[in-house]
Amino acid sequence: MNYQALYNKYRPQRFDEVIGQDHVTTTLAREVVDAKVAHAYLFTGPRGTGKTTSARLLAKSLNCPNRASDGEPDNTCPSCIAITEGTSLDVIELDAASHNKVEDIREIRVNVSTVAAAAGARRIYILDEAHMLSRAASNALLKTLEEPPEHVVFVLATTEPYKLLDTIRSRTQRFDFQPVGTETLIAYLAMISAKEGFDYDHAALGAVTSHAGGSVRDAMSLLEQVAALGAGTVSSAGVARALGLADAEAYGRLLGAVHDNDAPSALTLVSELAAQGADLRRFVADAISYLRGVFLTQYTTNIEEVADESTETIEEWKLQATKLTSSEVLRSIDGLSEALTQLREGREERLVVELAVLKLARPETSPDLDSITVRLDRAEREIRELKRGVPSVASPPVVQKPDIPEQPDRPFTTPQNPTRRDTEPTSVDGPKPNDASTTAPQREPDPDQSSADTGPETPVASTDGARQRPSEGDLAFEDFERAWPAIVATIRQDVGPRRHALLREATPFAIEGNTAVFVVAAHMHFHLEQLKTDAGITDAIVAATTDQLGKTIEVSFRSAGNDERPIPEEAETVPDKDDLIEAGDEAATDPADIVLDILGGEIVSDTSGSAT
Numbered sequence: 001m002n003y004q005a006l007y008n009k010y011r012p013q014r015f016d017e018v019i020g021q022d023h024v025t026t027t028l029a030r031e032v033v034d035a036k037v038a039h040a041y042l043f044t045g046p047r048g049t050g051k052t053t054s055a056r057l058l059a060k061s062l063n064c065p066n067r068a069s070d071g072e073p074d075n076t077c078p079s080c081i082a083i084t085e086g087t088s089l090d091v092i093e094l095d096a097a098s099h100n101k102v103e104d105i106r107e108i109r110v111n112v113s114t115v116a117a118a119a120g121a122r123r124i125y126i127l128d129e130a131h132m133l134s135r136a137a138s139n140a141l142l143k144t145l146e147e148p149p150e151h152v153v154f155v156l157a158t159t160e161p162y163k164l165l166d167t168i169r170s171r172t173q174r175f176d177f178q179p180v181g182t183e184t185l186i187a188y189l190a191m192i193s194a195k196e197g198f199d200y201d202h203a204a205l206g207a208v209t210s211h212a213g214g215s216v217r218d219a220m221s222l223l224e225q226v227a228a229l230g231a232g233t234v235s236s237a238g239v240a241r242a243l244g245l246a247d248a249e250a251y252g253r254l255l256g257a258v259h260d261n262d263a264p265s266a267l268t269l270v271s272e273l274a275a276q277g278a279d280l281r282r283f284v285a286d287a288i289s290y291l292r293g294v295f296l297t298q299y300t301t302n303i304e305e306v307a308d309e310s311t312e313t314i315e316e317w318k319l320q321a322t323k324l325t326s327s328e329v330l331r332s333i334d335g336l337s338e339a340l341t342q343l344r345e346g347r348e349e350r351l352v353v354e355l356a357v358l359k360l361a362r363p364e365t366s367p368d369l370d371s372i373t374v375r376l377d378r379a380e381r382e383i384r385e386l387k388r389g390v391p392s393v394a395s396p397p398v399v400q401k402p403d404i405p406e407q408p409d410r411p412f413t414t415p416q417n418p419t420r421r422d423t424e425p426t427s428v429d430g431p432k433p434n435d436a437s438t439t440a441p442q443r444e445p446d447p448d449q450s451s452a453d454t455g456p457e458t459p460v461a462s463t464d465g466a467r468q469r470p471s472e473g474d475l476a477f478e479d480f481e482r483a484w485p486a487i488v489a490t491i492r493q494d495v496g497p498r499r500h501a502l503l504r505e506a507t508p509f510a511i512e513g514n515t516a517v518f519v520v521a522a523h524m525h526f527h528l529e530q531l532k533t534d535a536g537i538t539d540a541i542v543a544a545t546t547d548q549l550g551k552t553i554e555v556s557f558r559s560a561g562n563d564e565r566p567i568p569e570e571a572e573t574v575p576d577k578d579d580l581i582e583a584g585d586e587a588a589t590d591p592a593d594i595v596l597d598i599l600g601g602e603i604v605s606d607t608s609g610s611a612t
Helices: 022-033 051-063 078-085 102-111 135-146 182-196 202-212 216-229 236-243 248-260 263-275 280-299 311-321 326-344 349-361 369-384 477-503 525-533 535-549 577-587 591-599
Strands: 040-044 091-095 123-128 152-158 173-176 506-512 515-520 554-559
Touching: 022 051, 022 173, 040 051, 051 078, 051 091, 051 123, 051 152, 091 102, 102 135, 182 202, 182 216, 202 216, 202 236, 202 311, 216 236, 248 263, 248 280, 248 311, 248 326, 248 349, 263 280, 263 349, 280 311, 280 326, 280 349, 326 349, 477 506, 477 525, 477 535, 506 554, 515 525, 525 554, 535 554
Parallel strands: 040 152, 040 173, 091 123, 123 152, 515 554
Antiparallel strands: 506 515
16 A cells, blocks of 8 residues: 555554544534534534544435444445545535636536435535635525535635625535644654654654644644654654754743843854755744743733643743843834844844844843933933942042133033033132032041031031032932933933923033033023923923932023123114105205216306306
């Protein structure tokens, strides 16, 4: 006997041999026993789930003279043997893809009027891929499908029932075939492997089942391929080689690199997969499925009921769910989904995958909002570890320059050195007592000048209101400048997009005591006025700074240049109409003067009184 493929060799010959479709087989067997068989059935579902097989079993059970009490055929009578071998005259199988014309349907209408080959037998028409029928052919089938002869039963099988006409669906009894569960399919493959003498491990069968997607035929075809590759051994490595899949541990390594911010490890993983000949597009798709499982594990308590996966896979999901935050998992899913879209567009596979894993492992390389959120989450964890009142690192003293006379106060301008805190030059005799930035960090403040206080939240000041050197607990400008991006991102949700746009025009300039000074470009007068008058922005900055750095501050906004706007030049005054009328002839020009000016003549007088 010629070799048969496994899915043909082990095709079910009884209702109880069909796996994963008990709701269909039990109903069909009960209808046969009770003699309540419908005149037309519609079997729908994914490929390889038993639609055509169930139709043949229905034909066997209807025409078997030795049918059991539970509706099962005996498979020994001539009718059952003929149906099994495909030679029965009472079972007509048609492929709608090649019989989709009106003429083909007319031939069926003629044939249904003929009697069955055996007395009392039923004639069963199995129309596979019924959605391929043309609209005209479907309409031609309606009348026959609605009122066929008593001895005729129609079975329509399709993977796309929504393409059928509503009038056809309404004339049939519909059964939906479901993808076979993972554990059920693994047990079935183990039974087939044992019968065939294959050496197998549970993980390899799980990989085969995962790739099959609930299709029994696909799973058995892949099992046969892997067994042939491994000379009768079904292993995980053989499955990976046959399908170009990544090893199961590759996904755990990827998530470990994301958690540890280890970009070299992520890039090394991609390099190893490419060297092994793995399909990088499939790796990205499988990684998304793996991350989906981790995400579901973080938000559900009954993951075994939500996801149809093997026990080993679910345990791996639970382990990874304890390492990554939900924002990291979601950002990874979005990043890999974008990479998969680019791969489908024909981009260079390895480059796209390397860029994707690099962005996952190093969020700072990506400017999108999700990456910033992940970075803020990590920064918040570090900031919470800081203690309130920990002294900040003092700024280095400004180098004293001798022989420079003291200059009077100048207008507030943008500094050339952004790290400088002071706005006044130092004197020859050393730092002034009210200049905090030029005071050495080791010097203690003058006790005589520490008695006056301008308010509960203001720095120590002298009697003339001059600011003194900050105490060791004051906020350093470097710390505030470093935390400013996180502060802006935090308060964006509080102040809204309009205020956030105004705040982006302000730049931290200095810390004067406990007051944070921001500068706005000189030409942005409107922005400056809005920032000064909007208490909501100020309160949000104060609250965010307190949360991030543990310091209470005040806020001041200034212009980066001279606040005085340029005075426009006076426009030339246009004389009024009344002024021109009052001027009268005084403003008129003598015509003789115009002639003399043009001709260059002069007026002379003679004795006759005429002018020449």
